[in-house]
Amino acid sequence: MPIHVRATPGDYAGACLLPGDPLRARYIAETFFDDVVQRNGERGMLGYSGTFNGKPVSVQSSGMGCPSAAIVIEELVQLGVEKIMRVGTCGGLQPDMTMGDLVIALSATAADATSTHYVLGEPHAPTADFGLVHEAVHQAKHLGKPVRVGPIVSSDIFYQPDPDQARRWSERGILAVEMEAAVLFTLGALRGIQAGCMLIVSDVIVEGEFLRISDEDMRKAVDEMTELALHVVTA
Numbered sequence: 001m002p003i004h005v006r007a008t009p010g011d012y013a014g015a016c017l018l019p020g021d022p023l024r025a026r027y028i029a030e031t032f033f034d035d036v037v038q039r040n041g042e043r044g045m046l047g048y049s050g051t052f053n054g055k056p057v058s059v060q061s062s063g064m065g066c067p068s069a070a071i072v073i074e075e076l077v078q079l080g081v082e083k084i085m086r087v088g089t090c091g092g093l094q095p096d097m098t099m100g101d102l103v104i105a106l107s108a109t110a111a112d113a114t115s116t117h118y119v120l121g122e123p124h125a126p127t128a129d130f131g132l133v134h135e136a137v138h139q140a141k142h143l144g145k146p147v148r149v150g151p152i153v154s155s156d157i158f159y160q161p162d163p164d165q166a167r168r169w170s171e172r173g174i175l176a177v178e179m180e181a182a183v184l185f186t187l188g189a190l191r192g193i194q195a196g197c198m199l200i201v202s203d204v205i206v207e208g209e210f211l212r213i214s215d216e217d218m219r220k221a222v223d224e225m226t227e228l229a230l231h232v233v234t235a
């Protein structure tokens with residue numbers, strides 16, 4: 001039995017959603033799954049299995065940041081999970097983005113140390129599984145949900161000390177900043193599993209001011225993202 005995800009092989013479905021926030025994991029399971037069973041509570045990293053439209057699926061919190069996410073992803077792989085879709089929040093980096101927008105990541109620049117350690121410091125481009133990206137775009141169209149598809153960046157830092165960092169990322173065409181996708185995509189490649197990531201824009205910087213989504217709008221956006229993610233991983 002893994003140390004942090006206290007379950008046995010078969011407890012988790014082959015397909016698993018991966019939010020950072022444990023309470024989002026619980027909300028997703030309670031709101032969208034049938035036949036829900038809690039599979040993990042260790043360290044408050046909540047995990048659940050159930051069904052969506054009759055198909056087995058799980059949701060597991062990764063915690064915040066790549067070191068925590070890497071532990072959880074490694075243990076999910078040990079437990080037999082083969083497809084992981086991160087369902088997270090992010091800071092929007094492009095000027096035309098608004099709170100609640102949905103982003104599908106193609107790649108995640110590794111502005112973190114964990115992903116770099118995994119590839120022994122060699123250059124590597126953490127990339128989402130094409131099949132999951134393709135399915136996400138297809139399902140978004142089918143469900144009538146507008147999405148932005150493109151590169152994101154995974155940072156070790158939420159409270160960025162460099163006031164110019166967001167501008168530089170933005171000018172390179174990066175859509176959003178979050179904190180776990182780079183290691184998820186790197187482990188997807190190293191462990192041979194499918195890894196994808198979709199994000200709600202929860203923060204934007206407008207005229208130098210950091211603005212946060214309201215709780216009500218966050219709930220609506222989580223519902224939209226979760227519905228899409230569940231259709232994708234169970235397709």
Ligand SMILES: O=P(O)(O)O[C@H]1O[C@H](CO)[C@@H](O)[C@H]1O
Nearest residue numbers: 019020021064088089178179
């Ligand atoms: O909302 P989640 O999935 O936790 O994702 C984002 O939110 C956290 C920071 O507030 C980081 O984990 C970041 O990646």
Ligand SMILES: O=c1cc[nH]c(=O)[nH]1
Nearest residue numbers: 089090091177178203
């Ligand atoms: O990493 C993150 C997540 C949400 N919002 C941000 O600004 N950064």
